[in-house]
Amino acid sequence: MSNNFSIAPTKRETYSLIIKQLKSLVEGEPNKIANLSNASALLNQFLDRINWVGFYLLEDQQLVLGPFQGLPACVRIPIGKGVCGTAAKRKEPIIVPDVHDFPGHIACDANSRSEIVIPMIKNGELIGVLDIDSPKKNRFDEEDQKYLVEFTEVLLQYIN
Template structure:
């Protein structure tokens, strides 16, 4: 059973703890959707000042909404479009300080002001993306990016 932890350490210590929690949640579960669901729930309770966190899964043509926490979202995102589609097509994390300044931003939630998207690539193949939105401009830091990339790497064997 999972119990909410108090994240009272440094940002590095807190991220290291949440990554340990992720591993404990997914290591004995073979179901991909269950693991993605718990991963999004874990990040939702850990991260402050966010309004959406979840996954879009690549079906070979476009990104399709997967497990998430937040308001209802766009169901399909074209490959190469918006922040999610761009991160998927270039295979690199995108940290957008102000989504209103991002050409072609897809506004699923008008409250979102900044966004980070981490591509999920397994054995050279795009699986999908981890997408996190915040109602605050410039919410995501290099430290967030570093640890969210480790979070995705930790999740990879279980999806």
Template sequence: MFQALPYEGNRNDQFATVLEQLKSLIHNEPSSIANLANASALLNSFLPDINWVGFYLHDGTELVLGPFQGLPACIRIPMGKGVCGTAAAEQRTIVVDDVHEFPGHIACDAASNSEIVVPLIQGERLIGVLDIDSPLKGRFDQDERQFLEQFAGILTAQL
């Protein structure tokens, strides 16, 4: 059973707590869908000022919507298109302070103003991306980037 804990201490302490919660949630769970669903719910409960968090999974040719928290979203994203498709194609994290300035941004929610996308990679294989949107410009900083990359690494090892 998951029990919400207060996130106390400095940000690094809070990040460490969430990473431990993730490990506990996915431990010995073979279902990728269940693990992705719980991971998106965990981030949604922890991160303030976000309006969408979830996953797009690589099906071999494009990204397809996976488990998420937020409003209904775009179902398919071509590789190399928008922030998600670009992060997937380049297999690197992308932080966008103002999505309206990103060439080819795919707007699924008009309220989104900033975004971070972290690729999920097993060895050389792209599994998908973790996508988080915020209504605030400049919402995601370097510390959160590092935390989310760690989060994605732990999660991907269990997929």
């Protein structure tokens, strides 16, 4: 007699697979835009309950929209403004359980309710942020943060 049920992968298993696939996608590819594009597509494919994932890159002391998956987004974010700009200024990840409770939140998509932002720091310098939004409150936790920091660190090895 066979069991007709499946066990959903754990968060750790899901992120482990995502990071493994990231390495195979970016290894040997020197183009930053290609690697960021594939990274955002990969996260969009495997993360559930998200409605936007992408990168903002530091340019002239502001964050400028980079490769992403989702609805059109804000193009420029000043350092220190909104969740992305605040994470960039602090150079540390931010998890926002409900964006409506974050002072100065920049609403690009009215459906977004929670957000996580991971600064991308290479050789001690901020080069941008990974931004992920969800239509669900409390979508992101410390475990997501841990693995998304690891994901970003792997990605940064392949970005000049």
